[in-house]
Amino acid sequence: MSEVKISAEPRTEFGKGGARRTRRAGKVPAVLYGHGEKPKHIALPAREFAAAIRKGGANQLFAIDVSDGTQALALPKAIQRDPIRDTFEHVDLLLVRRGEQVTVDVPIHLTGEAARNTLIVHDHDTLSVTADATRVPDHLEASIEGVQPGAHVTAGDVELPSGVELAVDPELTVATITAAPTAEQLEATLPEVEEATEEAEAEVGEVTEVTEVTEAPAEGEAGTEGRAEA
Template sequence: MAEVKISAESRTEFGKGSARRDRRAGKVPGVIYGHGQDPRHVKLPGHDLLLAVRTPNVLINLTVDGKSELVIPKAIQRDPIKGFLEHVDLLIVKRGEKVAVEIPVHAEGELAPGGNLLEHVLNALPVEAEATHIPEGVTVSVEGLEAGASILAKDIELPKGTTLAVEDDAVVLQVVAAQAEEPAEEAEEGAEEAPAAEAETAEAAE
């Protein structure tokens, strides 16, 4: 995984008003924490950060006040309507150490004929990986799977150096049977019979 270099500034003013001013200036408020250090408040260039976090679990070589740290995003807040970044939590990592992250699961292939649906029980797979070699995701084949089939965490081939951080038998993907639809003719007949039945009930009551 390539490192993305970003320079940030220390943040000394806090509160909603300060955060709004930072965002208007194209900055994103953030917090750096981990490895026993006191949390540090920073503001990062919004455009650079937005490009970086397009890669899941991106490794960022962050420079603040002349000091560089390797960090990965652990929590990202976005505006629910416009989608811009509002805040980011950054975890300090060291080369060679393993970190717990979640990686995207991508399905490829066609299910068996029948109109069945593929359900992503886990959209992201919890794993442990070396901080500087976090996989961008895993791809799973669902070719020919029929209704009732499922893929468990242990069935997924992980890159070297990556291990599961979830139970082996956790369901990641499953194939759900398509719901049978009532034939149109039967539905129409049922609609026609309903008024007749109501009329008979009314006559009996009289």
């Protein structure tokens, strides 16, 4: 994976208030750490960072140029997102060196088509591997072409690029192929589904009597209506 050059500014405001002001300024609060160095708080341009992550994934390598003269090579270690706004709240960046081996979790893509009338159960969406910090793949692939029900795709079945090694047991199950339920099996479960639906509707339909309690105004205070009439 090629590195992305990105500029950054030192960050002097900390805490929730400082982070909010950083985000309002169109930047992402981040911290650089690793190799025994003192953590460095920085702010990254939000649009550039988001574009890089969308293109390269969560393991995108960044060449960071801080305005105070600091230059660093780093990989995202932890990314906090706002699920509603789909924005980045904070990023932990791990300092790396060229040629250094790192262990990261890489997404797995299943390729091909399994046998007809099957379902694919994803046991793991990522796989832990060890690779050169500058050559971390953005994803890994495993073929399910023609796989029959009852089969398993394991970590050992995943195709690894040159220089990338598994950091987990090769027998770890990545995906399970199961037979899709037949029409008869689905029909047999209908009574249970209908019963559960009826019970849920009955619970929603229950009416609980609520008694409204109105507190008297404190001494020396008029009620709402009294103030309106005054």
